[in-house]
Amino acid sequence: MSLFDDVEKVLISEAEIKERVVTLAAEMNALYTDDDLPILICILKGAFLFLADFTRHLTFRHELDFMEISSYGRGMTSAGSVRILLDLASDIQGRNVIIVEDIVDTGNTLNYILRNFAARRAASVRVATLLNKPSRRKIEVPVDFIGFEVPDEFVIGYGLDFAEQYRNLPFIGVLKPEVYQNL
Amino acid sequence: MDITLPNSIERILLDEATIQQRVQQMADIISTDYAGLRNEEFLLVGVLKGSFMFMADLARRLTVPHRVDFIALSSYEDSAEATGAVRMIMDTRADVARRHILIVEDIVDTGYTLKYLYRIFGARQPASLRTAVLLSKPDRREVEVAVDYLGFQIPDVWVVGYGLDYADRFRTLPYIAMLKPSVYEH
Numbered sequence: 001m002s003l004f005d006d007v008e009k010v011l012i013s014e015a016e017i018k019e020r021v022v023t024l025a026a027e028m029n030a031l032y033t034d035d036d037l038p039i040l041i042c043i044l045k046g047a048f049l050f051l052a053d054f055t056r057h058l059t060f061r062h063e064l065d066f067m068e069i070s071s072y073g074r075g076m077t078s079a080g081s082v083r084i085l086l087d088l089a090s091d092i093q094g095r096n097v098i099i100v101e102d103i104v105d106t107g108n109t110l111n112y113i114l115r116n117f118a119a120r121r122a123a124s125v126r127v128a129t130l131l132n133k134p135s136r137r138k139i140e141v142p143v144d145f146i147g148f149e150v151p152d153e154f155v156i157g158y159g160l161d162f163a164e165q166y167r168n169l170p171f172i173g174v175l176k177p178e179v180y181q182n183l
Numbered sequence: 184m185d186i187t188l189p190n191s192i193e194r195i196l197l198d199e200a201t202i203q204q205r206v207q208q209m210a211d212i213i214s215t216d217y218a219g220l221r222n223e224e225f226l227l228v229g230v231l232k233g234s235f236m237f238m239a240d241l242a243r244r245l246t247v248p249h250r251v252d253f254i255a256l257s258s259y260e261d262s263a264e265a266t267g268a269v270r271m272i273m274d275t276r277a278d279v280a281r282r283h284i285l286i287v288e289d290i291v292d293t294g295y296t297l298k299y300l301y302r303i304f305g306a307r308q309p310a311s312l313r314t315a316v317l318l319s320k321p322d323r324r325e326v327e328v329a330v331d332y333l334g335f336q337i338p339d340v341w342v343v344g345y346g347l348d349y350a351d352r353f354r355t356l357p358y359i360a361m362l363k364p365s366v367y368e369h
Contacts, residue, residue: 064355084219
């Protein structure tokens with residue numbers, strides 16, 4: 001597999017991810033009941049694998065929705081302006097919302113989503129992210145459920161891509177610098 | 184494994200192990216059929232919301248390089264099932280032209296949605312266009328439509344789980360189950 005040749009090292013193994021999604025679901029199970037009927041909102045595309053795995057272990061009733069977002073141009077502006085490519089199918093006013101992200105780094109995208117959802121008057125909003133990269137944070141955002149803290153390295157796999165590659169790696173790896181520096 | 188059933192579930196139709204084994208078989212066949220393609224030549228297109236779990240399990244088992252994209256559809260409130268007309272709410276981000284396209288769907292019942300997708304994507308000059316569908320309800324079919332990779336044929340009962348919902352619930356159950364009629368009859 002040539003994909004593996006581009007991986008400098010495995011940061012989080014498949015087994016570690018499998019174990020963590022179960023305990024992370026347990027953290028949610030302790031906080032929510034059937035009556036809360038939270039709506040989980042998956043931010044595409046990166047979070048779909050994470051979503052598909054931890055939600056199998058949820059024991060409270062919940063609903064699912066999806067949102068796809070794109071930033072303008074290359075990278076995020078400090079204002080965190082983004083384009084919503086797919087908006088929610090559901091009305092979240094008065095609902096308990098759990099945002100499901102693959103990674104929180106600068107916090108700009110998440111901050112945009114949080115402000116957007118506040119304007120829709122959700123009853124409560126919590127954030128679940130597979131990866132957290134606090135060293136990159138530019139704006140403070142609340143993150144309630146964190147799969148793993150990662151250092152400021154170019155991470156790929158388990159939903160995270162570089163130029164639409166590596167998403168389907170079963171582990172979180174660090175991309176070799178020559179792969180992204182050559183572009 | 185916790186197999187406590189939610190109260191609304193009548194019985195399990197396809198358990199987790201059965202589904203996982205079948206998805207692995209499908210991934211093996213697809214990997215063989217598309218072997219040799221490069222990442223940018225092979226695009227999986229998942230139909231939201233129902234296909235997300237099938238897509239997750241299928242994609243990670245493919246040994247052939249590929250990209251993943253999602254589309255979202257909605258039916259017209261005023262025409263609904265009669266014509267099977269659907270609206271595309273979100274299109275693919277990737278250009279379909281000259282790529283090998285594999286549409287990933289959770290279920291085919293009347294066949295209208297899949298037929299619509301064949302028509303839409305077929306017009307965009309893909310290198311090839313095929314479909315991978317987890318479930319088929321042949322008793323419900325109203326239009327002929329080809330399915331290239333099929334997981335399971337099931338009877339015409341209301342199924343939930345593994346992406347399939349009732350009123351947006353039960354989608355994340357790791358198995359496919361029959362809903363108690365009392366849930367949807369009132």
